[in-house]
Amino acid sequence: SQTIHQWPATLVQPVGSPLSLECTVEGTSNPNLYWYRQAAGRGLQLLFYSVGIGQISSEVPQNLSASRPQDRQFILSSKKLLLSDSGFYLCAWKRDREYNSPLHFGNGTRLTVT
Amino acid sequence: AQKITQTQPGMFVQEKEAVTLDCTYDTSDPSYGLFWYKQPSSGEMIFLIYQGSYDQQNATEGRYSLNFQKARKSANLVISASQLGDSAMYFCAMREGGNTGTASKLTFGTGTRLQVTL
Numbered sequence: 001s002q003t004i005h006q007w008p009a010t011l012v013q014p015v016g017s018p019l020s021l022e023c024t025v026e027g028t029s030n031p032n033l034y035w036y037r038q039a040a041g042r043g044l045q046l047l048f049y050s051v052g053i054g055q056i057s058s059e060v061p062q063n064l065s066a067s068r069p070q071d072r073q074f075i076l077s078s079k080k081l082l083l084s085d086s087g088f089y090l091c092a093w094k095r096d097r098e099y100n101s102p103l104h105f106g107n108g109t110r111l112t113v114t
Numbered sequence: 115a116q117k118i119t120q121t122q123p124g125m126f127v128q129e130k131e132a133v134t135l136d137c138t139y140d141t142s143d144p145s146y147g148l149f150w151y152k153q154p155s156s157g158e159m160i161f162l163i164y165q166g167s168y169d170q171q172n173a174t175e176g177r178y179s180l181n182f183q184k185a186r187k188s189a190n191l192v193i194s195a196s197q198l199g200d201s202a203m204y205f206c207a208m209r210e211g212g213n214t215g216t217a218s219k220l221t222f223g224t225g226t227r228l229q230v231t232l
Contacts, residue, residue: 032218059219100166105158
């Protein structure tokens with residue numbers, strides 16, 4: 001069976017510090033990978049998605065970036081965090097080329113920028 | 115314009131009763147998919163049910179069913195026999211476009227918070 005791991009679960013970082021959130025998927029190959037952000041009490045906003053190693057599409061131009069160094073690894077980064085980067089970050093995967101396939105989410109990282 | 119609209123920020127339902135959570139969508143693409151997710155207070159997103167735009171019948175999955183009215187562009191979630199564990203945020207989401215071989219993206223609504231009472 002497939003599983004998705006996302007860490008850390010909680011993170012408190014000062015403004016201007018770097019960020020690295022990691023997500024890995026097990027039990028499948030060539031998944032489509034996604035990073036979403038959820039502001040408090042709001043819906044999910046797509047930040048980045050990837051169809052393969054090194055292939056990243058950005059939906060929201062901000063001080064965040066994403067990388068996919070391996071097939072089942074997806075990393076969200078920032079060089080300098082802003083207060084507005086606070087939120088709940090969710091990684092997700094779906095089967096490649098399966099239109100009806102739902103997204104499967106990790107447990108999320110709650111980031112507070114102080 | 116909002117692609118997914120959930121007009122009910124909060125809903126209450128008594129245990130064992132049925133409840134309908136509203137979702138309307140906006141797309142000009144003839145091929146699309148609609149999804150419902152549940153988000154408990156723990157934060158995880160749990161997939162509940164899927165409806166394709168070409169599906170002839172309403173989707174059902176256990177106590178969950180989707181009231182799909184294509185002409186009205188609505189895809190309401192019906193939860194029958196509510197349980198205390200159904201208390202959570204519920205999100206409607208849409209994927210546009212057919213299977214082009216590229217990663218397809220889900221656009222989410224703002225959610226409805228459901229509270230099940232005794």
